[in-house]
Amino acid sequence: MVADEAGEIQVFGTQWCGDFYRGEDVLVVGGGNSAGEEGLFLTRFARHVTIATRDPELTASKVVIEKVAERPDIDVLTNINTVELKGESHLETVVVEDSLTGERSELRPAGMFVFIGLTPNTEIVGELVELDGQGFLTTDAWLQTSLPGVFAAGDARSGSTKQAASAAGEGAAAAIAIRCYLGPLAGGMAEPQLDRGGMPAVMEV
Numbered sequence: 081m082v083a084d085e086a087g088e089i090q091v092f093g094t095q096w097c098g099d100f101y102r103g104e105d106v107l108v109v110g111g112g113n114s115a116g117e118e119g120l121f122l123t124r125f126a127r128h129v130t131i132a133t134r135d136p137e138l139t140a141s142k143v144v145i146e147k148v149a150e151r152p153d154i155d156v157l158t159n160i161n162t163v164e165l166k167g168e169s170h171l172e173t174v175v176v177e178d179s180l181t182g183e184r185s186e187l188r189p190a191g192m193f194v195f196i197g198l199t200p201n202t203e204i205v206g207e208l209v210e211l212d213g214q215g216f217l218t219t220d221a222w223l224q225t226s227l228p229g230v231f232a233a234g235d236a237r238s239g240s241t242k243q244a245a246s247a248a249g250e251g252a253a254a255a256i257a258i259r260c261y262l263g264p265l266a267g268g269m270a271e272p273q274l275d276r277g278g279m280p281a282v283m284e285v
């Protein structure tokens with residue numbers, strides 16, 4: 081997440097739960113859909129929301145960007161790197177740096193919400209199966225990885241929507257694909273036949 085100048089990770093005062101900040105000013109770090117949606121959600125509780133993104137503009141969907149722009153109680157800071165968190169028992173100051181000018185300033189939100197992306201935990205299989213450039217598992221239409229018989233579902237899968245409902249659905253689809261993969265093997269067929277014009281050779285559900 082965020083390290084101070086000594087390289088130590090500082091996470092105190094960073095939050096997932098907006099209800100703690102009713103009537104307070106809060107900071108959201110990030111600029112994608114998650115950050116934008118969280119900023120909008122936090123307006124239900126917080127008095128004011130600042131979204132700080134290191135990019136020149138929000139990279140969220142058009143609809144999220146428009147909704148954020150409509151909110152008088154949300155400010156968006158662009159080209160801003162979050163470089164240090166300060167405080168004793170709780171978060172007191174967030175040091176941010178303008179990436180264009182190098183100028184540093186301090187924000188004093190009551191709480192900070194971090195939405196700066198995901199790092200997939202795929203090291204354990206990364207030697208065996210193909211990963212995309214960001215470490216996510218690549219799969220075919222049947223959620224099979226580059227190693228036959230190994231399937232992937234959910235957030236760790238390249239191209240997944242990173243949503244709970246999708247992860248559950250992909251898990252169900254992968255289970256069916258695994259059954260199709262194993263069926264012919266159990267029946268003594270030489271090769272599993274998952275991919276025949278996009279349909280599995282065995283489809284008994």
Ligand SMILES: Cc1cc2nc3c(=O)[nH]c(=O)nc-3n(C[C@H](O)[C@H](O)[C@H](O)COP(=O)(O)OP(=O)(O)OC[C@H]3O[C@@H](n4cnc5c(N)ncnc54)[C@H](O)[C@@H]3O)c2cc1C
Nearest residue numbers: 096201204233234235236237241242243244245246247248
């Ligand atoms: C703050 C936040 C808010 C969210 N809000 C929403 C929302 O409102 N709606 C929505 O649809 N989605 C939401 N999501 C996304 C949703 O949580 C994920 O899409 C979903 O949990 C993905 O499920 P998954 O099973 O792929 O991964 P995970 O839920 O991350 O589960 C992975 C599991 O694998 C385990 N694991 C990891 N490595 C290993 C290992 N080496 N060996 C064994 N086990 C291992 C982990 O411990 C974990 O239990 C939110 C996510 C976050 C972080």
